Amino acid sequence: MILSDGEHRWRMGDGTGYFGVVRRRTAQKRGADFLAALVGKQTTCLRKLGGDRAGEVRFGRFLRNSGVTKEEMLAEAGLATGSRVGGRHVLVIQDTTELNFSGHVESKRGFGTVGNGLDIGFFLHPQVTLDAQTGGIIGLAGATVLNRTQRSKTHRRSRPITEKESRRWLDGVETAGRVLAEALEITVVADRESDIYEEFARRPTNVHLLTRAAQDRALTGGGRLFGFAAALAERARYTVDVPAKGGHPARKALVALGFGTVSIERPRNGADQTLPPQIALDVVDVRELDPPRGEQPVHWCLLTTHRVTSVTDAHRIVGWYRRRWTIEQVFRTLKGQGFAIEESQIVDVATLAKLATAALIAAVRVMQLVHARDGATAQKLADAFQIEDEPLIEALVRKLEGKTEKQKNPHPTGTLARVAWVIGRLGGWSGYVGGGYKPAGPKTMHYGLTQFDSIKHGWSLAQNV
Numbered sequence: 001m002i003l004s005d006g007e008h009r010w011r012m013g014d015g016t017g018y019f020g021v022v023r024r025r026t027a028q029k030r031g032a033d034f035l036a037a038l039v040g041k042q043t044t045c046l047r048k049l050g051g052d053r054a055g056e057v058r059f060g061r062f063l064r065n066s067g068v069t070k071e072e073m074l075a076e077a078g079l080a081t082g083s084r085v086g087g088r089h090v091l092v093i094q095d096t097t098e099l100n101f102s103g104h105v106e107s108k109r110g111f112g113t114v115g116n117g118l119d120i121g122f123f124l125h126p127q128v129t130l131d132a133q134t135g136g137i138i139g140l141a142g143a144t145v146l147n148r149t150q151r152s153k154t155h156r157r158s159r160p161i162t163e164k165e166s167r168r169w170l171d172g173v174e175t176a177g178r179v180l181a182e183a184l185e186i187t188v189v190a191d192r193e194s195d196i197y198e199e200f201a202r203r204p205t206n207v208h209l210l211t212r213a214a215q216d217r218a219l220t221g222g223g224r225l226f227g228f229a230a231a232l233a234e235r236a237r238y239t240v241d242v243p244a245k246g247g248h249p250a251r252k253a254l255v256a257l258g259f260g261t262v263s264i265e266r267p268r269n270g271a272d273q274t275l276p277p278q279i280a281l282d283v284v285d286v287r288e289l290d291p292p293r294g295e296q297p298v299h300w301c302l303l304t305t306h307r308v309t310s311v312t313d314a315h316r317i318v319g320w321y322r323r324r325w326t327i328e329q330v331f332r333t334l335k336g337q338g339f340a341i342e343e344s345q346i347v348d349v350a351t352l353a354k355l356a357t358a359a360l361i362a363a364v365r366v367m368q369l370v371h372a373r374d375g376a377t378a379q380k381l382a383d384a385f386q387i388e389d390e391p392l393i394e395a396l397v398r399k400l401e402g403k404t405e406k407q408k409n410p411h412p413t414g415t416l417a418r419v420a421w422v423i424g425r426l427g428g429w430s431g432y433v434g435g436g437y438k439p440a441g442p443k444t445m446h447y448g449l450t451q452f453d454s455i456k457h458g459w460s461l462a463q464n465v
């Protein structure tokens, strides 16, 4: 079997070629090669990656012994993302997804349990970076891989597991501030699990927070947060789309928007008593007026360190929070056709964590292209590719364009949309839009990247002659 990142090609079969190359390279570069190799494969299911049983064994050994750690891969991804954020306001969406391998219970070693306490697996907790203005994906800032077997380690018993697990939210904020230091502004966006007093108290000075409230916190001077939010004056009224969920059809909801400033009190129990006793935050509350009977009413109570003093500010905050769906899409891509990470045949947890990390980085790259494909994110090629790739991309445009106007790449040179057109075409997309033709989705983009990486390999060989 051959792995390629478009730049290098290694034969796995003799067991020496790949490792011979690897030893001469820096750790970070190795991480990048490994990722590119992974993107170049259609699935993370080991049997398919390895080809046959013998190949499967070899690939498993490669993953275990390649010397590429998940930390190196994440550092590499973070470095690339950090280099793209200069002068931009970025949203960093963080959330947790559960990888469940209960389909292979008997074969797995070293696993912890996932949410239901019985199945085996672990959690991935990434920080996905977006342009705040357009929503275009810039890349991965970092991620935590959490294996719950840590529960049983004696020396950790002194601290409750819930506290250790909630640490990932604080770590994510710290990572964002460090890795994306070149950004004009950083706003970390997260759901209710991230409503942690310490997170607000310890945020780095260059990071803003936007979190959905989970706790009905005591306010300075009396009263509670949820009562305060419910009593906010209505400042605007508008209609939102509520997507279909669990047997409930999609519907429209009329909502009222309110906002105000609060000072939340340090919790009496649980919180580190050296933290500041109060924190000033702004609240944006979106509440459905007249929810239909039997439907879950729309209600978001958002807490932010940004100042909110106008209806425009409040709408902006809600808009940023709604960008959270991007991370849900990354998770769906990771688990869906193409990557199928939960179907991996790898039996030991350290190797699988490595593979999951690589697949996560690749899934973010795939979603970058999906989001950029219609030009709405107005991104440059450099948000996902190397500037040196441009001559090859232009050669591919010429090769793939048809004779009619409809078959031409409609996007300007140097844009990510132009590259997404190429990658989509390489993945099997017809090139047509509208009239029943579907645009290129994650599976097509993933396959297109495979093709691109092998073409790039051939291209760089030709340039070197």
Ligand SMILES: [Mn+2]
Binding pocket: 095, 096, 191, 193
């Ligand atoms: Mn969540």
